[in-house]
Amino acid sequence: MTKKRYQLMKEWLVEARLKVLIWMNEDFAVEEKSNRSDLVTEVDRKVQDFLVRKITQHFPEDEILAEESGLDQTSITGKAVWVIDPIDGTLNFATQRDNFAMLVGYYQNGIGQFGFIYDVMKNKLFSGGRGFGVFLNEQPLSAPVPKDFSQGLIGVNSGIYRDNYHHVTELADQTLGVRMIGSAGLEFCSLLEGKILGYISFLCPWDYAAGIVLTDIFGFSFSDLDGNPPDFKTRQPFMIFQNNLYDKALEILQAP
Amino acid sequence: MTKKRYQLMKEWLVEARLKVLIWMNEDFAVEEKSNRSDLVTEVDRKVQDFLVRKITQHFPEDEILAEESGLDQTSITGKAVWVIDPIDGTLNFATQRDNFAMLVGYYQNGIGQFGFIYDVMKNKLFSGGRGFGVFLNEQPLSAPVPKDFSQGLIGVNSGIYRDNYHHVTELADQTLGVRMIGSAGLEFCSLLEGKILGYISFLCPWDYAAGIVLTDIFGFSFSDLDGNPPDFKTRQPFMIFQNNLYDKALEILQAP
Numbered sequence: 001m002t003k004k005r006y007q008l009m010k011e012w013l014v015e016a017r018l019k020v021l022i023w024m025n026e027d028f029a030v031e032e033k034s035n036r037s038d039l040v041t042e043v044d045r046k047v048q049d050f051l052v053r054k055i056t057q058h059f060p061e062d063e064i065l066a067e068e069s070g071l072d073q074t075s076i077t078g079k080a081v082w083v084i085d086p087i088d089g090t091l092n093f094a095t096q097r098d099n100f101a102m103l104v105g106y107y108q109n110g111i112g113q114f115g116f117i118y119d120v121m122k123n124k125l126f127s128g129g130r131g132f133g134v135f136l137n138e139q140p141l142s143a144p145v146p147k148d149f150s151q152g153l154i155g156v157n158s159g160i161y162r163d164n165y166h167h168v169t170e171l172a173d174q175t176l177g178v179r180m181i182g183s184a185g186l187e188f189c190s191l192l193e194g195k196i197l198g199y200i201s202f203l204c205p206w207d208y209a210a211g212i213v214l215t216d217i218f219g220f221s222f223s224d225l226d227g228n229p230p231d232f233k234t235r236q237p238f239m240i241f242q243n244n245l246y247d248k249a250l251e252i253l254q255a256p
Numbered sequence: 257m258t259k260k261r262y263q264l265m266k267e268w269l270v271e272a273r274l275k276v277l278i279w280m281n282e283d284f285a286v287e288e289k290s291n292r293s294d295l296v297t298e299v300d301r302k303v304q305d306f307l308v309r310k311i312t313q314h315f316p317e318d319e320i321l322a323e324e325s326g327l328d329q330t331s332i333t334g335k336a337v338w339v340i341d342p343i344d345g346t347l348n349f350a351t352q353r354d355n356f357a358m359l360v361g362y363y364q365n366g367i368g369q370f371g372f373i374y375d376v377m378k379n380k381l382f383s384g385g386r387g388f389g390v391f392l393n394e395q396p397l398s399a400p401v402p403k404d405f406s407q408g409l410i411g412v413n414s415g416i417y418r419d420n421y422h423h424v425t426e427l428a429d430q431t432l433g434v435r436m437i438g439s440a441g442l443e444f445c446s447l448l449e450g451k452i453l454g455y456i457s458f459l460c461p462w463d464y465a466a467g468i469v470l471t472d473i474f475g476f477s478f479s480d481l482d483g484n485p486p487d488f489k490t491r492q493p494f495m496i497f498q499n500n501l502y503d504k505a506l507e508i509l510q511a512p
Binding site: 036037091092095096098099122150151152153158161162164169172176177178179180181182190193194195196 | 292293347348351352354355378406407408409414417418420425428432433434435436437438446449450451452
C-alpha cells in the first residue's frame with residue numbers, strides 16, 4: 001500500500017501545483033502567526049485542505065502532521081503518518097510569488113518511507129523513497145559527488161549566520177560561502193542536486209520530514225546541533241551535511 | 257546606431273547562452289583570482305572573448321570595459337563603451353552550474369543607454385533602455401508596486417550582513433528578512449520583478465552597469481553607502497532601493 005500512496009500523492013501534488021498557480025494570482029489573505037515574518041496565507045490553507053481531503057478520502061485511518069489548521073501535534077510514531085508543509089517558504093510565496101515548495105513525507109512507525117519536494121515555479125518535483133531511489137520529475141537522480149568544505153557553498157538561516165550561533169560563521173569560513181534562499185524545501189533540493197554541501201537552520205518537523213527521506217538515500221547525515229536526532233515535535237536547530245563532512249561540521253558547531 | 261547595437265547584442269547573447277549550456281557540461285579550467293572564492297573559469301573567458309569579437313567586428317571603434325582579460329581599466333566616459341560581465345556569479349556557476357547571469361551594459365559619454373541581464377538557466381533575458389522600457393524576454397515588464405520596508409525582503413552580501421557593516425542589520429530588521437543569491441545580476445532581476453525592495457553589496461562596475469540602466473527606468477535609486485554615485489572604476493559598497501525607500505535606507509546606513 002505504500003506504493004499506492006506514493007503514486008496517488010504524486011498525482012495530487014501535480015493537481016495541487018496547478019491550483020497554486022491559479023490561486024497565487026488571485027487576491028488572497030495573509031496573516032501573521034508568531035511574528036511579522038511568520039506568515040500563513042489562504043493559499044497555504046487551501047493546499048493543505050486539498051491534500052488532507054484526498055488522504056482522508058482514500059486512507060481514512062492515516063494520520064496527518066501538518067503545519068496549519070491545528071494538525072501540528074500529531075505524533076510521527078503512528079502506523080501511517082503523512083507530514084505536510086503545504087507552502088514551505090511562505091514569506092517568499094507572499095512577497096515574491098516564487099522560491100517556495102510543497103513538501104510531503106510519509107512515515108510508518110517513525111520511519112520515513114517516501115518524500116516529495118515540489119519546487120512549484122520551476123516545476124521540479126523531487127520524489128523518492130526507501131529502496132527505490134530519488135527522482136527529479138521522471139528522471140532518476142544520482143547522489144552528489146562528495147566534496148571538501150573548500151569546494152562548495154552551504155545554506156544557512158540568516159539569524160544563525162548573523163549571530164554566529166554555534167560557531168556557524170567559522171564553519172562558513174572553511175567553505176566557499178553561504179547562500180540564503182528562505183525555503184528549507186528548496187535547500188533540500190540544492191543538497192540533492194549537489195549545489196550546496198550542507199544546510200543549517202531552525203526547522204519544524206514539516207520542514208525536514210520530506211527532505212530527510214530523500215537525502216538519506218543519497219547518504220547525507222542530519223541532526224540537531226548537538227548531534228541528536230530531531231524530535232519531530234518542536235522547532236529545533238537542524239544541520240545536514242554530506243556524510244564525509246558531517247562529523248567535521250558537528251565538531252566545529254559544538255566547539256566550546 | 258544605438259538601436260542596431262541593442263538588437264545585435266540581443267542576438268549575440270542568445271547565441272552565447274547556447275554556448276554556455278554546452279561549455280558548462282564539458283571539463284573547464286577554474287582559477288583563483290584574489291582569493292579562494294574569487295574565481296574565473298575558462299567559460300567566463302570564452303563568453304567574454306565571443307562577445308568582444310562580435311563587438312569589434314561590427315563596431316571597431318567601440319571601447320570595452322570587462323571583468324576578464326585585462327579590459328578592466330577602460331573608462332566609462334568614451335563615446336561608445338560596452339560594459340561586460342561574461343559570467344556574473346562565477347562561484348555559483350563553478351559549484352552549482354546554476355544561479356549566474358551574463359551582463360552587458362552600453363554607455364555613451366558615461367550615460368547608460370541600454371542593458372541586458374540574462375539568467376542563463378531560467379532562460380530569462382531582461383533587457384531595455386532609455387526611452388523604450390524594460391522587457392523580460394519579449395514581454396514588457398511593469399515597474400514594481402512601491403512597498404514599505406515592512407512588506408518585503410532585501411538582498412545583501414553575506415560579509416556585509418555578518419559584520420553589520422554600516423548598520424545593515426538594523427536596516428534588515430525593518431524588513432521581512434534578507435536573501436543571498438550570490439549574483440548581483442540576479443539580484444537586479446529580483447529588483448525588476450519586485451521580489452526584493454533593495455540590495456546592498458560590494459560591486460565592481462561590470463556588476464552594476466547593466467542593472468542600473470534597467471532599474472533606473474523603473475525608478476530605483478542607487479549610490480555607494482555614502483550617497484555618492486559609483487565610480488565605474490573600483491569595487492565599492494553599493495546600495496539600490498525603490499525610490500520611496502532610498503532616503504530612509506541611506507539614513508540608517510549612514511547613522512554614526
